[in-house]
Amino acid sequence: MPIDLDEVLKALSHPLRREMLEWLKEPEKHFVEQDHPFEIGVCAGKFDERCGLSQSTVSAHLATLQRAGLVTSRKVGQWNFFKRDERNIAEFLRRIGEEL
Amino acid sequence: MPIDLDEVLKALSHPLRREMLEWLKEPEKHFVEQDHPFEIGVCAGKFDERCGLSQSTVSAHLATLQRAGLVTSRKVGQWNFFKRDERNIAEFLRRIGEEL
Numbered sequence: 001m002p003i004d005l006d007e008v009l010k011a012l013s014h015p016l017r018r019e020m021l022e023w024l025k026e027p028e029k030h031f032v033e034q035d036h037p038f039e040i041g042v043c044a045g046k047f048d049e050r051c052g053l054s055q056s057t058v059s060a061h062l063a064t065l066q067r068a069g070l071v072t073s074r075k076v077g078q079w080n081f082f083k084r085d086e087r088n089i090a091e092f093l094r095r096i097g098e099e100l
Numbered sequence: 101m102p103i104d105l106d107e108v109l110k111a112l113s114h115p116l117r118r119e120m121l122e123w124l125k126e127p128e129k130h131f132v133e134q135d136h137p138f139e140i141g142v143c144a145g146k147f148d149e150r151c152g153l154s155q156s157t158v159s160a161h162l163a164t165l166q167r168a169g170l171v172t173s174r175k176v177g178q179w180n181f182f183k184r185d186e187r188n189i190a191e192f193l194r195r196i197g198e199e200l
Binding site (some may be wrong): 009014089097099100 | 114121122161200
């Protein structure tokens with residue numbers, strides 16, 4: 001599905017959401033170790049610890065990033081693991097650079 | 101003043117505001133002639149005509165773009181003329197490319 005520029009720009013307009021995307025570039029630097037390898041993604045709970053915010057706030061931010069196509073998630077057992085969607089991020093940068 | 105990424109991203113998240121910025125790239129293509137040359141900017145009233153929206157709606161969109169630093173305005177008599185702020189637009193693209 002092609003990205004929706006409005007959705008992506010709104011998702012990126014919150015500094016914490018941009019920070020989350022940055023942490024996902026190098027998970028091993030920004031999160032404490034988790035049972036599953038970071039290759040499958042970073043567990044939602046790790047973001048709660050990192051941000052010091054409630055689970056529901058963090059969930060809402062991750063959901064916004066996911067709806068915009070900036071991250072993908074994968075469920076393993078009862079946990080959700082998040083990764084950057086590098087293809088969509090690159091597509092966003094290409095399109096906004098072209099449009100502006 | 102350096103741009104505020106949050107403000108710029110919010111300003112850009114509305115499709116009409118991105119369109120306004122695009123029209124300002126080539127005013128002579130997108131607006132009917134005005135008394136003053138387009139070099140000083142495009143008169144707010146020209147946007148009202150082009151959008152078919154009320155003056156107050158259009159004003160609010162232009163003000164959002166201006167607060168974000170994406171356009172500059174210049175008052176001539178009772179009229180405000182708007183231009184793209186190319187320096188800030190380039191700065192935004194550089195920073196968002198770097199951050200993401």
